[in-house]
Amino acid sequence: MTATAALYQFAHGRTGDKGDRSNISVIAYDARDFDHLVAHVTEDAVRGLFRERQPTAVTRYLVPSLQAMNFVIDGVLDGGVNDALNLDTHGKALSFRLLQLQIPLPPRLATDAAGND
Incomplete structure (x- = not known):
C-alpha cells in the first residue's frame, strides 16, 4: 500500500478569479x-x-523556474462574482480544497516511511 499525504504538506497555493474562471497556483x-x-x-x-x-x-501551466504550476479552471464559479449564489463567489477557498488532495509521498519521504513500518 502506498502512503499518501495531503498536498498542503508539500506545497502552498494562491487563487485568483475573473468572471466564471478561477486560477489556482500550487x-x-x-x-x-x-x-x-x-x-x-x-x-x-x-x-x-x-x-x-x-x-x-x-x-495546467507549469512554471519550473518557480517550482510552481497554475491551474485555470473554467466554469467553476457559478457564473462569477455577480451571478453566483454560493458563499465564496470569488472562489478563494478553492485553493484550500485543492491543497487537501491526497497524493503519494514523494520518493525521498516514501523511503523513510517504508523503513518505519
Whole structure:
C-alpha cells in the first residue's frame, strides 16, 4: 500500500478569479518535490476534485523556474462574482480544497516511511 499525504504538506497555493474562471497556483515548498507534484497533481486530478462544480475546462501551466504550476479552471464559479449564489463567489477557498488532495509521498519521504513500518 502506498502512503499518501495531503498536498498542503508539500506545497502552498494562491487563487485568483475573473468572471466564471478561477486560477489556482500550487507552489512546492521544496524544489526536490516539484517533479513528483507535476506527476500527481494533474488536470484530471483537479477536474475530479471539483467535479460537482462541473468545470467546463481545466488547463495546467507549469512554471519550473518557480517550482510552481497554475491551474485555470473554467466554469467553476457559478457564473462569477455577480451571478453566483454560493458563499465564496470569488472562489478563494478553492485553493484550500485543492491543497487537501491526497497524493503519494514523494520518493525521498516514501523511503523513510517504508523503513518505519
